[in-house]
Amino acid sequence: MASADDSKTMSSLRSMSMPNPPLDTELSVGDISQYISVPLIVTTTDGRQFHGPLIATDREQNIILGEATEKLPIGFKSRRNQGFRYVGMIVVPGKYILRIDADMRALRSNLRNGRKYPQISMSDVL
Amino acid sequence: MSWSSLPSLEANGASTSSNDPTARYPTMQRLNSGVGPSNIPIPPVAPNYVDITEVFAKEAQKIKPGELAMLETFELVNAINALEIMDLKMDTGLLDILSHDEEFDTKANRTAREVLGVMDELLAMEMSWHTGGALSQTVFTCLYIEQALNNFNGNISSANFGNDSNVVPTPSDEDIESLFVHVVLREFVVGIIKSCDLSRRRLQCNEILEDEDIVTQTYSADLMQFVPGTKICAGLAAASIKMQQLKPEIERQHTDGQEKTDLLSCVEGFIARLELRILMIKALDSADDAPEQQLQFLAGARDWIQRVVSTNSLAQPLPAAFSIAIQGRLECGMPPRPKVEMSFGAAIATLERLINGTIDVLRIHDYGSIGDITAYFEEFGMRRPAELPYVRCQLFKRFLVHRKILGKFSVRDAVISDITDLCCPSPALFAMDDAHPCRQTLDLFLSRAEACFESLFSIMCHNRSRLRQRLCSAILDWDSLQVDSEHLESRVEMLEFSPLLPTVTGGEEGLRALPLSSWVYFRKLQIMTWIVFMGFELDIYRLDEWPLMLWYGDYILGAMDSHLERIETILEITVATQPDSTASSGRTRKAKKNKGATMTTTTAPAPGVPPPSQESLIRTRTWMAQLRSQTAAYKELCHGYMCFMAALVLAGCVRSLTTSPSDPSRNEYTSPELWYRLRLKPFSTIGVPEIPSFETYQRLSNLRDWQIDSLLDNAQLSVNSARNIADAGSKLKSEQQVNIKLVQESSAKYMRRCLTRSCVGMNVAISVLRQMKLQPHSFGEENKLKLSVLHDNFHPFFPVLSVSM
Numbered sequence: 001m002a003s004a005d006d007s008k009t010m011s012s013l014r015s016m017s018m019p020n021p022p023l024d025t026e027l028s029v030g031d032i033s034q035y036i037s038v039p040l041i042v043t044t045t046d047g048r049q050f051h052g053p054l055i056a057t058d059r060e061q062n063i064i065l066g067e068a069t070e071k072l073p074i075g076f077k078s079r080r081n082q083g084f085r086y087v088g089m090i091v092v093p094g095k096y097i098l099r100i101d102a103d104m105r106a107l108r109s110n111l112r113n114g115r116k117y118p119q120i121s122m123s124d125v126l
Numbered sequence: 127m128s129w130s131s132l133p134s135l136e137a138n139g140a141s142t143s144s145n146d147p148t149a150r151y152p153t154m155q156r157l158n159s160g161v162g163p164s165n166i167p168i169p170p171v172a173p174n175y176v177d178i179t180e181v182f183a184k185e186a187q188k189i190k191p192g193e194l195a196m197l198e199t200f201e202l203v204n205a206i207n208a209l210e211i212m213d214l215k216m217d218t219g220l221l222d223i224l225s226h227d228e229e230f231d232t233k234a235n236r237t238a239r240e241v242l243g244v245m246d247e248l249l250a251m252e253m254s255w256h257t258g259g260a261l262s263q264t265v266f267t268c269l270y271i272e273q274a275l276n277n278f279n280g281n282i283s284s285a286n287f288g289n290d291s292n293v294v295p296t297p298s299d300e301d302i303e304s305l306f307v308h309v310v311l312r313e314f315v316v317g318i319i320k321s322c323d324l325s326r327r328r329l330q331c332n333e334i335l336e337d338e339d340i341v342t343q344t345y346s347a348d349l350m351q352f353v354p355g356t357k358i359c360a361g362l363a364a365a366s367i368k369m370q371q372l373k374p375e376i377e378r379q380h381t382d383g384q385e386k387t388d389l390l391s392c393v394e395g396f397i398a399r400l401e402l403r404i405l406m407i408k409a410l411d412s413a414d415d416a417p418e419q420q421l422q423f424l425a426g427a428r429d430w431i432q433r434v435v436s437t438n439s440l441a442q443p444l445p446a447a448f449s450i451a452i453q454g455r456l457e458c459g460m461p462p463r464p465k466v467e468m469s470f471g472a473a474i475a476t477l478e479r480l481i482n483g484t485i486d487v488l489r490i491h492d493y494g495s496i497g498d499i500t501a502y503f504e505e506f507g508m509r510r511p512a513e514l515p516y517v518r519c520q521l522f523k524r525f526l527v528h529r530k531i532l533g534k535f536s537v538r539d540a541v542i543s544d545i546t547d548l549c550c551p552s553p554a555l556f557a558m559d560d561a562h563p564c565r566q567t568l569d570l571f572l573s574r575a576e577a578c579f580e581s582l583f584s585i586m587c588h589n590r591s592r593l594r595q596r597l598c599s600a601i602l603d604w605d606s607l608q609v610d611s612e613h614l615e616s617r618v619e620m621l622e623f624s625p626l627l628p629t630v631t632g633g634e635e636g637l638r639a640l641p642l643s644s645w646v647y648f649r650k651l652q653i654m655t656w657i658v659f660m661g662f663e664l665d666i667y668r669l670d671e672w673p674l675m676l677w678y679g680d681y682i683l684g685a686m687d688s689h690l691e692r693i694e695t696i697l698e699i700t701v702a703t704q705p706d707s708t709a710s711s712g713r714t715r716k717a718k719k720n721k722g723a724t725m726t727t728t729t730a731p732a733p734g735v736p737p738p739s740q741e742s743l744i745r746t747r748t749w750m751a752q753l754r755s756q757t758a759a760y761k762e763l764c765h766g767y768m769c770f771m772a773a774l775v776l777a778g779c780v781r782s783l784t785t786s787p788s789d790p791s792r793n794e795y796t797s798p799e800l801w802y803r804l805r806l807k808p809f810s811t812i813g814v815p816e817i818p819s820f821e822t823y824q825r826l827s828n829l830r831d832w833q834i835d836s837l838l839d840n841a842q843l844s845v846n847s848a849r850n851i852a853d854a855g856s857k858l859k860s861e862q863q864v865n866i867k868l869v870q871e872s873s874a875k876y877m878r879r880c881l882t883r884s885c886v887g888m889n890v891a892i893s894v895l896r897q898m899k900l901q902p903h904s905f906g907e908e909n910k911l912k913l914s915v916l917h918d919n920f921h922p923f924f925p926v927l928s929v930s931m
Binding site for chain 2: 060076090096105
């Protein structure tokens with residue numbers, strides 16, 4: 001059982017990192033293809049984040065992102081100057097993925113258009 | 127407090143029971159607490175993003191194994207350059223995370239010897255960049271460079287080694303090691319950055335190809351391009367002065383003998399390196415200025431090299447200051463590449479090549495005529511080792527300034543001068559007035575000739591392999607230019623410039639000079655010979671293709687020889703028909719050797735067209751003699767090689783290209799005819815001289831009636847004859863030669879010696895083969911001799927075959 005201390009620190013930690021709410025099940029995205037070309041933020045197990053539109057994925061959740069940018073984990077001491085670094089097209093193996101966040105607006109518009117197979121290109125969404 | 131995953135999961139209410147489908151797959155245990163498994167907090171995301179981890183996992187399960195849900199425009203070819211994250215071989219960001227670079231303190235004091243080590247390593251890195259390494263593998267691997275560039279905001283004083291932008295490290299005079307780092311090393315680092323910037327700006331030219339010669343990518347870093355070189359030189363000079371002032375201080379303060387001498391030598395070393403850097407920057411900055419100015423700086427830089435080398439022994443390497451993990455911090459979409467290592471000795475050698483090459487290029491300003499310049503470019507391309515990309519670029523930039531050759535005369539004048547040098551047409555040809563009906567066509571021809579001629583110089587500045595490829599496409603332009611020139615000169619109005627000249631054999635029709643077509647054809651043939659023989663230089667041909675290419679080379683050289691003979695005949699006839707008979711006294715010994723021309727003094731000169739001047743006639747004759755001598759030498763040597771290769775084919779040591787394989791069961795994907803046409807593809811569309819058909823080649827290369835010994839005899843005769851011609855050519859004094867002003871005496875001699883060495887080498891190979899007493903054999907595995915091609919010290923066009931058992 002979690003102690004009172006634990007939960008206090010837990011909530012403080014939570015507020016510090018502000019995890020996003022999980023997707024409403026009402027929106028019920030019934031098809032993986034409706035995530036295609038949606039801008040995602042993929043967090044890897046070492047804490048890095050990659051922002052980019054989803055190009056392809058498979059059963060093992062290996063994700064291919066298009067023009068991706070990389071962001072280092074918070075507090076990571078590095079000589080790097082700026083926040084984001086452009087890395088181009090990347091493949092993130094499923095076993096290293098910690099979390100996936102999606103751009104709500106793009107997702108909604110995909111659902112609204114009711115596409116099963118995406119007809120729009122990446123540039124429309126970005 | 128321990129942050130094991132289980133309590134936090136329960137606290138959040140997430141289910142860890144085995145009923146949860148995601149719990150079955152360990153990778154899908156998502157933690158909503160915001161803490162990663164290694165306790166690294168996850169950066170927050172933008173508010174409009176929602177966590178879809180669970181849903182995504184569920185949906186992904188629905189994909190069948192082996193299937194891919196993808197964007198329909200996505201193709202696998204687009205993913206070729208995709209980087210795989212978390213793979214050390216592809217993920218540069220991972221390199222950065224795993225590295226310990228942040229532990230290296232650029233503000234810290236270093237000993238004099240360490241600073242010397244860093245400076246020498248930086249020089250090696252700069253030279254590695256000049257020889258092809260990318261900046262991310264060379265110069266940028268230095269952490270001092272990275273720190274300076276990170277802090278740089280446009281103002282030169284901001285480029286320091288502090289890691290907090292508010293705190294500028296201040297060196298104090300009491301702490302000399304802080305001086306070494308923050309004064310000497312800092313100025314030096316800034317100097318290196320500026321040198322790279324200046325070189326890079328010069329290297330943005332058509333003759334240098336990205337990734338082939340040099341990689342100019344800076345990954346969006348600003349290499350201080352708006353800071354003037356003079357400011358940086360001032361900083362370097364100030365550092366140098368400070369070191370000079372430090373020397374008596376050291377004398378005073380230190381008492382220990384060895385330590386003091388070492389420290390003083392280090393300081394001397396600093397001064398030498400700073401001064402060298404000042405002169406390098408000034409030299410690079412004056413790349414477009416008057417040659418005397420740049421020469422002064424380059425020569426000055428060269429003088430300091432010795433002092434830099436002598437202090438290198440004290441340098442202590444500081445490997446922690448260089449890291450490959452920088453690639454994870456640059457805007458670089460490439461997988462990690464290793465750091466290019468270059469020893470200090472090699473770096474100094476490259477620096478000397480850079481300086482000497484640039485000095486040599488300045489010599490083209492001392493030209494006498496366009497012929498000097500073309501000879502210089504030809505020799506420049508054949509140098510071994512090949513010149514650095516910077517030097518090649520500098521040559522072309524110096525050559526063509528503001529659309530004019532050397533900023534002085536237009537390319538059209540150069541073309542006219544070249545035509546005059548070769549064919550000696552009447553001066554009235556190019557001076558025709560606008561009323562002449564052919565003026566416009568002539569102008570059109572000259573514009574096209576200009577373009578071809580200028581691009582020839584540009585092509586000569588490429589790297590050798592690319593040079594050959596570009597020449598292959600250039601001959602198509604020259605071929606169509608030749609068609610144009612022939613159309614032009616066959617017009618009735620042009621015939622006055624090419625009067626019908628009587629030949630020796632009175633029966634046939636006379637010769638017409640046709641200077642324009644002759645010039646175009648000459649240049650075209652010259653390029654074709656270069657293409658063929660550069661194939662030998664660059665090891666493009668397999669050994670069984672040698673007989674074919676030597677045969678074709680012989681054919682082209684034969685065409686060149688007869689063309690030059692024709693020009694010379696016309697020249698002699700023109701000379702003979704001149705009203706003043708001073709022509710006979712102006713003749714040189716070489717001209718007397720001509721077999722094709724005899725004097726007929728009975729014909730009158732063409733009416734109305736002024737004859738060429740005496741001076742240009744002499745010039746043309748001398749040049750013609752040189753060209754004929756060189757062509758004859760090449761032709762004889764080529765013939766010798768051809769016979770030698772024929773002997774090898776007859777003996778079964780080299781496979782013949784013309785015979786189909788004897789074993790039909792061996793599946794060959796090619797046929798001899800296909801191979802023939804493929805190898806001669808660059809020449810296939812040329813009108814004149816047309817490539818012979820495959821049947822002709824087959825017929826002519828049939829060795830049925832030959833014996834090995836007679837072939838070897840022929841080979842020896844030809845090689846000896848080539849050697850004699852070459853030796854005779856080398857005995858000429860400089861007054862008897864033209865176009866030699868810019869080519870250094872030593873390089874010309876070296877080239878001639880190489881040709882002689884090729885002849886000797888071939889003679890050796892012939893005698894070795896003769897001693898083996900081989901019998902004719904079809905190509906098989908048994909009669910295998912060891913044949914190797916040797917290039918060093920031989921003429922580039924004629925590498926020597928070494929034969930052994």
